[in-house]
Amino acid sequence: MFDVGANVGAHSKIFLDLGAKVIAIEPNDTLNKNFKNFNKNLTLVNVAVGSKNDEKELMMYSECGHNTLIQNSPKVVEYAFLGKKKVKIVPLITLIKKYGVPKFMKIDVELYEFEVLSTLNEAKSLPKFIKFEYNPHLTGELLKIGENCLDLLDKLGYKFNYSKGTVHLLKFKEFVEKEQLKEKLNKERIFCDVYASLI
Numbered sequence: 497m498f499d500v501g502a503n504v505g506a507h508s509k510i511f512l513d514l515g516a517k518v519i520a521i522e523p524n525d526t527l528n529k530n531f532k533n534f535n536k537n538l539t540l541v542n543v544a545v546g547s548k549n550d551e552k553e554l555m556m557y558s559e560c561g562h563n564t565l566i567q568n569s570p571k572v573v574e575y576a577f578l579g580k581k582k583v584k585i586v587p588l589i590t591l592i593k594k595y596g597v598p599k600f601m602k603i604d605v606e607l608y609e610f611e612v613l614s615t616l617n618e619a620k621s622l623p624k625f626i627k628f629e630y631n632p633h634l635t636g637e638l639l640k641i642g643e644n645c646l647d648l649l650d651k652l653g654y655k656f657n658y659s660k661g662t663v664h665l666l667k668f669k670e671f672v673e674k675e676q677l678k679e680k681l682n683k684e685r686i687f688c689d690v691y692a693s694l695i
C-alpha cells in the first residue's frame with residue numbers, strides 16, 4: 497500500500513493492522529515522530545510526489561492535514577500559516593520502480609493529486625485501487641484537478657465509486673464509468689473521496 501500524503505499515519509496504521517506492507521510518503525519530516533511505534537512493515541519516505549524530480553516549498557499550517565504544495569490554497573483560509581519548508585519531489589513512477597506496484601494507493605495531497613498521478617501511465621502494471629479527494633465546490637483551474645484525475649484514470653481502464661466525508665461506505669453498488677460518477681458528484685455538489693478500481 498502507498499500512503500501518499502501520509503500526514504500523521506492514520507491510514508498507514510489501518511493497513512498495517514490488516515497485515516499490509518505500507519510505504520508512507522510524507523514530505524514533512526517533523527511528523528516522523530508519529531510513526532516511531534509503527535511495526536516493521538512500514539517504510540517511511542520523506543518526499544513529496546509530483547510529475548518530475550524537483551524541489552518545492554511546502555506551505556505549513558496550524559492544521560497539518562492541510563499542508564500543501566499549492567500557494568494560496570482556498571482550503572486553508574481558516575488556519576494559521578506557520579511558514580514554508582523546502583521539500584524534495586520525486587515522480588510516482590520512481591517510487592513504483594523502487595518499491596513495487598501497490599495494490600492500494602491513497603492520495604491526500606491537498607490539490608496536488610493530478611501531479612501525483614501524472615506519471616502513472618508509465619508503469620508496466622497499475623494499482624488495483626486508488627483513493628483521492630474530489631471537490632466539486634472548487635472553480636476554474638482548481639476544479640479541473642479532480643476532473644483531470646478522473647480523465648487520466650479513465651484512460652487507464654479504471655471504473656469509479658465514491659464515499660462522503662469520513663464515512664468510508666461506497667455509494668454505488670458497483671463501480672461505474674467516469675461520466676456517471678461526474679454527473680452524480682457535480683449534480684449533488686458532493687465533497688468526497690473517489691475510489692478508482694481496475695477490478
